Amino acid sequence: MGGGAAGFFGAIACAEANPRLTVYLIEKTGKLLSKVRISGGGRCNVTHAADTPAQLVAHYPRGAKQLKEPFRQFDAQATIRWFAQRGVALKTEPDGRMFPVTDSSETIAQCLLDAARQAGVHILTHTQPEQIDPLPDGGFRLRLTGSHATDLTVDRLLIATGGAPKADQYEWLRQLGHTIAAPVPSLFTFNVPDSPLRELPGVSVPRARVRVAGEKLEYEGPVLVTHWGVSGPAVLKLSAWGARRLHELSYQSTALINWIPEHTEATLRTWLHEYREQSGRKLVVSNPIFGLPQRLWRTLTEQAGIGPEVRWNELPAKPQNRLIEALLNTALPVRGKTTYKDEFVTCGGVMLGEIDMKTMESRRVPGLHFAGEVLDIDGITGGFNFQAAWTTGYLAGRAMAAAAE
Template structure:
């Protein structure tokens, strides 16, 4: 159940491995592969260039340990090969993200739709299971509503409904005996309503470090200034690693931004001492340093109290100290979060100790399998959540194929 990445991959893997089966894919909305289509700004960040399992698991705040064996069976190289076999070539960006060479998410969506149809998967849209009833002799009765209102009997079932933002969304799985790790958001940007940088919307730096003051949370990466606060990979990845702690803090705190993380305070002071000796006649505001954008540099210098005509040779030690502080530890008062585009990701879901990670089958309900974000697995931005969906969907589909009666994905 679920017409997203994990559901499609599971259904395809099952139908291809055992063509004798009747495989149904149920999607409660009228849209298939919605997240695939919006991912990566419409380009679809399929996976990440991580040839080894050791590299790959480092990017999962939740599920890293449990994903080691699944990734050995079907990791990033296998994903690349799977799409290549079906006519879709992937390319690697300088930062490791992998996209289709067409730079269009429709390429990936169409590949999955074509593969499902070729394998004989029967796709039912606007159809949801209101209730799952385990049957005494094995299998399940699915009480469907929507366009296909009926009771469907199946032997095995794959739940790939994605991450659910509210705990009560998992109640139908709780009735089957499963526990649920309470869901909280992951991958979000920081709202800074009183930001002194509001006028710099759209300005970005290729490398900054964001630290959450008073917490053991920090991350380096590109940073983008927005009209509501700060975004970019540095913030998104920090939000993923700190998802539960930030939820506990009600998304409030102080983010300290280091705009030049290659410097320590000592090395920065030494560098400026030499620079001032050689460039004393240059005005501070008009000559940005460290490769920072002109508008950002000017704003930081003005916030430090530097005047428009102040030359480096005239800069008082007090103002230089303020500038150093803003360069290395600029405080921004975080007051809330904003979901990153339409790519909602949750931290939480079905506990992994309740799942056989070799087959994705429930340890509590025989014949019930899980894949994708419904599990307590989430990765940072960069193609890692899709990779977890491909992997868990593939393994679940392989396991589902080892039966002789209708299967639902």
């Protein structure tokens, strides 16, 4: 159940492992692989370059420990081979993200659709189970509604319905006997309506450190100033690691940005002392340092009270102190969040302690398997959520096929 990445991978793995089986893929909407199609700005960030399971699991705020064994069975290298065997080559970007060489998510979506059809998977769209009843002797009876309304009896069932933003959307899984970790958003940007940077949308810094005041939450990476606040990989990844704590704070906090994370206050003061001796005649406002964008530098210097005519060797101590504070700790009053583009990732889902991670089978309901974001697994940006979907879908599909032999 579920026409996304994990559902397709599970159905394909099951059908290919045992061609004698009748495999159904059930999707309640008419849209198949919708998140695959929009991922990476329409390019599809398929996975992340990683040589070992240990490298992969370091990027999962939830599920890292439990994913070690699954990644030993099907890791990023296995994903690369899987697509290559079906005619889709992947390329690696400098930051480790991997995309199809076509730079088109349709390449990935079409590959999955073709593989499913070639394996004989029966795809039922506009269809959903109104009721799921475990049978006394094993298997399940599904009462389907929609375009393919019928009663369907199956030996095994894979749930790959993705994450959901509200707890009551998991009620049907609770009724099947599972415990749900309360869902909260992950991978979001910060809304800063009173931002001191509000006149700088589009300005980006390739390396900055973002932290939440009063919390043990920080992340370093590219930062992008937006119309509504701040975004970029550093903010998104920080939101993933801090998903539950930021939810507890009702998304009200103070974000502190260090635009030059290679420096502390002590090293920055030493650097500025030397710079003033060498470049004292330069105007402060019109000569950015550390490669910072001109618009950002101008804003920081103006907020420090430095006029356009001030030279470095004329800069008084108090404005310099304010500039140092702005460089190391620009304070942004965060008042809410915004979903990153159209991609929604949930922190929460089916508790992993109730799942056999070798087969993705429920420990509570025999024959019931899970894969993808419906589980309490989520990764940071960079292809990690798709990798978890491929891996858990593959293991579930293979296990279902093996159980039928």
